[in-house]
Amino acid sequence: MTSRGQMALDLPGIDDGPDLASYRWILANISGGKDSMAMLDELVRQADAAGVLRDRIVCVHADLGRAEWEGTRELAAEHAAAYGLRFEVVARTGFDLVDRIAERGMFPDASNRWCTSDFKRNPVLRLMTALVREAEKTGHLGRVRILNVMGLRADESPARRKLRAFSHDGALTCPCQDCLLRRAALESAERRGVPCPKHRKPGHGASNTLRHVDTWHPVHSWSTADVWAAVARSGLRPHPAYADGMPRLSCSFCVLASRPALVRAAQLRPGLAAEYAAIEEKTGHRFKCDLSMAEIIAEAEASPAVTAITNWQG
Template sequence: MQTATLFDLPDIQTLQEAPAAAAPAKPKPKRTSRVHASVPLEPSTTVPDEMIRDADWVVISSSGGKDSQAMLSYVVRRAKALGMLHKVVVVHADLGRVEWEGTRELAELQAALAGVPRFEVVQAKGADLLDRVEIRYGKLKTKAEEEARERGEDPAAVKVPPAWPSSSARWCTPDAKRGPIRTLYTRLVAELAHLVLGRPVRILECIGQRAAESTQRAQLAEVEINRGASNGKRTVTTWRPIHAWSDRTVWREIARSRLPYHPAYDWSNRRLSCVFCVLGCNNDLVNGARRVPELAAAYARMEVTVGADFKKGLSMREIIRRAEALEAAEGPAARPPAGTAMAEHVGRAMTSKYRARHAALYGLAA
């Protein structure tokens, strides 16, 4: 074995001039959210009437859509029977230009007609959904370029991840709905500050999610503690009152309640809230492009800005093309008769009774 001599070793100057080996990048520490020790792991009860009795506030989230209003009718009916309607608050997260016209007003009307004493509107501060897509794109682009430089690659050649919301990245919901609604929870807690409860304020949040909507929603619990929204001052229990309901059951409750529903359903929409929801079916998206073409055009322009299609495998440009093809073939669609959507699920007889009783009670066209 040959032994290295002093002359075989590099001198000190050579060592100093040699480039140092690149130190491996340290992974950024993950942020961990701490839950207050007072927040329970499981709800104390899952019995509807017991949950309403135990709650200090019963907050019903209403998008103005059919599931929200069916849930509203059902929960209010139970609260009235218990003599606890004074606890009920209906909250609508206003999405601005991206939601169907008249949605906020309809949600308020539904709450008033149901007899709910309090209706609240919350809204995300600053940018709306489309603006947030552009802001998100800028952040993603900056991050991708920085990572490329760290790897010694050309930052101009990076591929930026899609900035649009998706089924796997539904950042729009916490930004536009959950976050603003939690500001209401803070206010509701403050309103009870004069009471000496000796415990956190109990908020029962009612959400109109149904198992029939998607595989993901089918896996949600009907009742659970919302540990992310709970803290040392409040315990938030999530209740999904209509989680097991079918479409028919939803429409039967609407017919029974006599509350008005949004006309977009008569236009054949399956969902309501954002005109263009990434989780919406193709029919809803094309329907939206026919009814609100200026908003569809804004989405198409944003696709160009962020370099990605609005929905994976389906661009807004294609949605607009399909809408224009239908307009060319059929002409401007005539508004279907009121009650068309309900009749498809519960029949014409029940729908006729709904419309007649609705007009008699409220003096409004169904």
């Protein structure tokens, strides 16, 4: 452990973090889960230390509908209120996630996580647009600086381990110097008819001519024990799903979850499991290529209740 309560890991982008006072808006993405609880507490602690007024911090919850654990939206609102922070809810227009799966006739998977882009990222981008307009109405001139803060951690998955703790969310339309250089590199490669290395390309992120967006994961290198210690210090109320054995508060049935976690979820939410099984039967598309919801339900009915699931991914 380091002096800042973080694991001493060889992680990309570990630094002192952003200058919080330089942002017009600090957007805290809160899910109601333990990692977002720890993130929110750490963010508020650092913002207070930097003299940032709390009215510049906006908590946002991406509502997935009945795919979420019951009471998640209300719990996220409770967490924001505990710090006196503004709370916004965003959602995809139209169907919730369960109905959208039925409409598409297919479940998300690890290589095609359209659930994240459609139900989280894009609705949050719309909120960023609204916040830019709100700043402009108060007389803000120039691009609006937004810090997008999330509770992603390195030890959750190999993909999250590769994330930088602090980075610019660049894009083709972003006029900052870094994005201009990246765009020039892409154009040069295209003129020469050669591939542009991925690390040199401009991104497809949230920044544009009206807003400069950076992304920060303040608990990126924290361990699970660090997170629970922060939750205990914060006094925030965890979701009951943790006491029921779930290791994470993702969707009740996440396609990235391990078999034991899915079986336990089916024991806790048999009605929703039955909805997913009905979608499988109607569409002919399995919940996971190697595991159907029908199999999960059968195992849940035949297995005793488990008080703690240790592995999330599987």
